[in-house]
Amino acid sequence: MTAKRPGAMAGTASGSMVRELVYVACAVACIAALGLTFSDPFIVTLAGYTCAFALFALSINVILGGVGEVPLGQCLFFGVGSYGVAIGMGKLGLPFEVAVLAALVLSVVWAAIIGAITLRLTGAYFSIVSWGLTGVAMVAANNLDDITGGPLGLFGFPPIKVGPLELSDPQTYFMVTAFILLAAILFLVAVRRSPFGAAMESVRQNPHLARSVGVDVARVRLKAFLLSAPLAALAGALSVPYTQIVTPEVFNVANTVDGLLMVLLGGARLIIGPVIGAGMFTLIPQVMNLDPNVRILVFSSIIILIMMFAPGGLHQLGLALRDRFGRKKDVHGS
Amino acid sequence: MSMAADAALAVSARDITKRYGGVIALNGVSLDVQQGEIFGIIGPNGAGKSTLFDILCGITEPSSGSIRIMGGDIGGLAPHVIARSGVARTFQRTAVFAESTVTENLLFGRHTSFRHGVMGRIFGTGSYAQDQQSYHDRAEEVLSLIGLDGDRERKAGVLAYGVQRRLAVGVALMSDPKIMFLDEPAAGMNGRETADFIALIRAIAPGRTILIVEHDMAVIRQLCGRALVVVDGKPVVVDEPHHVLRHPEVVAAYLGADDDE
Numbered sequence: 001m002t003a004k005r006p007g008a009m010a011g012t013a014s015g016s017m018v019r020e021l022v023y024v025a026c027a028v029a030c031i032a033a034l035g036l037t038f039s040d041p042f043i044v045t046l047a048g049y050t051c052a053f054a055l056f057a058l059s060i061n062v063i064l065g066g067v068g069e070v071p072l073g074q075c076l077f078f079g080v081g082s083y084g085v086a087i088g089m090g091k092l093g094l095p096f097e098v099a100v101l102a103a104l105v106l107s108v109v110w111a112a113i114i115g116a117i118t119l120r121l122t123g124a125y126f127s128i129v130s131w132g133l134t135g136v137a138m139v140a141a142n143n144l145d146d147i148t149g150g151p152l153g154l155f156g157f158p159p160i161k162v163g164p165l166e167l168s169d170p171q172t173y174f175m176v177t178a179f180i181l182l183a184a185i186l187f188l189v190a191v192r193r194s195p196f197g198a199a200m201e202s203v204r205q206n207p208h209l210a211r212s213v214g215v216d217v218a219r220v221r222l223k224a225f226l227l228s229a230p231l232a233a234l235a236g237a238l239s240v241p242y243t244q245i246v247t248p249e250v251f252n253v254a255n256t257v258d259g260l261l262m263v264l265l266g267g268a269r270l271i272i273g274p275v276i277g278a279g280m281f282t283l284i285p286q287v288m289n290l291d292p293n294v295r296i297l298v299f300s301s302i303i304i305l306i307m308m309f310a311p312g313g314l315h316q317l318g319l320a321l322r323d324r325f326g327r328k329k330d331v332h333g334s
Numbered sequence: 335m336s337m338a339a340d341a342a343l344a345v346s347a348r349d350i351t352k353r354y355g356g357v358i359a360l361n362g363v364s365l366d367v368q369q370g371e372i373f374g375i376i377g378p379n380g381a382g383k384s385t386l387f388d389i390l391c392g393i394t395e396p397s398s399g400s401i402r403i404m405g406g407d408i409g410g411l412a413p414h415v416i417a418r419s420g421v422a423r424t425f426q427r428t429a430v431f432a433e434s435t436v437t438e439n440l441l442f443g444r445h446t447s448f449r450h451g452v453m454g455r456i457f458g459t460g461s462y463a464q465d466q467q468s469y470h471d472r473a474e475e476v477l478s479l480i481g482l483d484g485d486r487e488r489k490a491g492v493l494a495y496g497v498q499r500r501l502a503v504g505v506a507l508m509s510d511p512k513i514m515f516l517d518e519p520a521a522g523m524n525g526r527e528t529a530d531f532i533a534l535i536r537a538i539a540p541g542r543t544i545l546i547v548e549h550d551m552a553v554i555r556q557l558c559g560r561a562l563v564v565v566d567g568k569p570v571v572v573d574e575p576h577h578v579l580r581h582p583e584v585v586a587a588y589l590g591a592d593d594d595e
Contacts, residue, residue, distance in 0.1 A: 187456075194455040195448035195465075202442040205431045208393075212425070213505065214417040214446035 027182055035175040048174035049242035050282040051181045056235035056255075057262040057274030058184055062228035064260070065268035067221050068204035069122065073130025075255040076114075076137050077107045077229040081236025086154035086246040087147060096160045096167070100237045104230040111229035115222045134251045141248035153247030160241045167241040177238050181275065184231060188271050191227070200224055261299055264306060267313020276315065343405070344369045344513050344543035345390060350399035352385055352567075359385045360396070361567045369512075372535070372544045374554040374561035374575065378587050382567040383547045384426070384517065390545065391423050391515045392416040403513065418446050422511035426518045429502035432491030436482050439490050439501055440473045443508030472508060479537060480504040481530070496527030500534060513543045520550045532556050551579060563587075 038044050056078055063071040084103020088094040094102070118129050141148045148154065160167040167173045191197050199220045202210035207217050240246060249255075258281065259274075266277030285295050310316040345367040352360040360382045367373045377383050388394040390401060392408045401408050408416055417423075431439050447469070450462040477483050480500040485493065490501055499519055506514055516535075520528050528550060535544065535557055548554050554561050555575045563570040563578055565587040571578055578584060 187452075190456045191452050194452040195445065195450065196452060198438075198441050199445055201434065201438075202431060202445070205433055206428055209425060209428060209431065209505075210442070210445075211393075211413045212391075212417055212423050213443050213509065214414050215442075216412070216414045 024186070031175060031178040031182065035171050035178070039171070041170040044170040044174045045242055046282060046286070048170065048177045049239060050278050051174070051177035052235050052238035052242065053259070054181055054262070054275045054278035055184055055238065056232050057259045057278050058188060059228045059231035059235060060256070060259045061263045061268055061274045062188070062224055062231065064263055066200045066204065067224045070127045070260070071130060071228070072127040072253060072256050073134045074228065074232050074259065075251055075253065076134045077111065077232035078236035078255060079137060079141070079250040080107045080110060081233030082240055082246040082250045083141070083148060084233065085237045085240045086157065089157045089160070090154050091147070097162060100234070103233050103237055107229040107233035108226055111226050115225040119218065119221045119225060131253055134253060138248045138251035141251060148248070151248060153245050155245035157240070157244070173241050180234070180238065185272060185275065192271060196220070196223065261303060264303055265314060267315045269312050270315050273313050273315060342369050343367065344371070344403070345545065346402045347390060348400050350386065350389055350396045350401070352389060352394070353397045359567050360389070363564065363569045365562055365569070365572065367543060367545060369543050370541070371560065372539055372546065372558050374558035375545065375547045375564060376554055376561055377564035381564045383564055386564060387515060387517055387547050391421055420512040421515070422506035422509055423515035424502040424506055424517055424519060426521060430490040430498050430505065433489065435487050435489055436501060437473060437486045439505050440476060440508050441469065443505035444469050444472065446509050472510070476504045476507050479507065480534060496523045496531070499523065500531065503534065503538070507538060511542065514545070516544065516546045518547055518549060520548060520553045528553060
């Protein structure tokens with residue numbers, strides 16, 4: 001029972017620290033390899049955008065996998081990030097970093113206000129009310145022409161840079177978003193293993209029992225919401241170098257549904273589940289060259305099949321195979 | 335019962351009434367539980383035992399009446415605040431975190447004792463190390479008490495029903511509570527599981543006050559010093575279990591009830 005063993009709170013096996021460092025090193029190597037070897041600008045930019053959208057899926061999963069609510073309104077914060085960059089850079093002439101930072105702060109403030117109102121609700125009520133708020137945001141974006149550019153949106157930004165790094169260069173864009181995504185994953189792993197992570201999990205599974213062991217359920221739900229909002233805003237901000245335009249369509253619920261599909265594809269119980277889902281979600285339509293309408297059909301069918309056969313997400317199939325054929329050693333992924 | 339011993343009262347309720355619309359679930363129930371006592375609450379189905387229980391530990395607000403726990407009035411306090419003052423309870427249904435392992439269940443039960451945050455977790459600060467050490471020590475104690483040493487990595491949901499009830503007590507024990515409320519802890523247990531369970535409660539009783547709502551009279555008889563009988567929302571008698579069970583109104587109530595096990 002030595003004290004400094006990472007993951008021991010969550011019950012992971014010994015030697016896990018070395019293994020986890022190896023995982024991180026592998027991830028860094030993969031990002032570097034992908035970023036340096038692939039030069040097709042279309043593919044690399046798309047990969048960068050996938051990383052940005054994976055951040056959004058992570059944000060959704062903080063709520064879905066974290067406290068067990070379906071956050072249909074999460075694209076509101078995505079939009080705050082996108083518009084934050086567009087307005088900050090295009091209208092106010094701020095550097096990209098400052099605009100992003102302002103958008104993150106704004107998203108947290110909005111989350112505090114919205115959370116205080118909507119988190120009293122649970123289940124479908126929470127989902128519907130938060131969805132409704134995105135409708136309000138869309139109407140506002142459509143009509144505040146002076147600020148948001150109205151229905152046409154905002155476009156034609158100055159070159160987007162993070163420090164000396166030009167995000168207009170596809171490989172740089174990919175590397176920056178990928179490393180930010182990696183940092184977010186590591187942070188969320190730490191969150192899950194912290195007492196707050198345990199409190200979220202207890203609230204998701206059984207709020208009454210959680211309350212009886214002293215968890216302030218309302219507070220935990222609000223904190224999860226406050227954590228998810230800047231992640232979504234960061235995703236929205238990082239998608240701007242790819243989209244090059246921000247329109248009121250960012251507040252469309254279809255955006256959130258895309259993120260939700262990614263979470264369900266990859267699995268809500270796994271921290272990197274949404275990232276796996278995001279990868280599949282972009283990869284499959286590209287490889288199969290799908291029409292957008294057919295895409296919806298294909299993914300809807302996949303989701304139905306997953307819900308029937310692997311309700312925990314696709315990684316569950318892997319776990320099931322391992323349990324059947326392999327030794328039962330590890331308990332759960334984190 | 336005695337006025338002089340107020341300071342030694344773990345739980346004290348006065349004239350608890352609870353109405354749901356036109357239905358009176360509880361009508362003027364009072365009780366005093368001494369510190370260190372194992373106190374039973376019994377009664378036929380629908381008598382209002384569970385409602386009384388929820389009110390005593392602050393989950394449900396009474397329509398009128400007051401409750402003091404360890405001398406402090408709990409009126410208007412949120413359930414998690416009451417839980418943090420050394421009161422733990424188990425539930426009749428959904429007693430454990432079914433999707434988590436036994437050790438994770440115990441981790442969730444330890445919630446109030448953790449001092450470190452996310453940053454402490456990332457940087458492995460002193461408070462994190464302390465928290466972890468005390469959690470491990472307590473978890474080992476509790477695991478051996480509830481006899482789940484060999485099942486620590488199993489999911490709570492796949493454990494046998496009787497074992498789940500023991501785990502529920504384990505989750506409650508993680509915060510080392512002064513008062514424990516057990517809601518029908520032996521419901522659905524077979525004879526052997528019940529015997530084990532009685533031994534477990536006896537083992538954890540020293541230094542604690544325990545209140546039990548229970549259908550199984552054997553459990554009440556073997557564990558409780560005193561028991562309160564509730565029939566139709568009204569208190570009938572408080573006495574030692576063997577006296578209580580011979581009380582004419584209790585006999586009538588139980589013979590009249592047809593679905594008691």
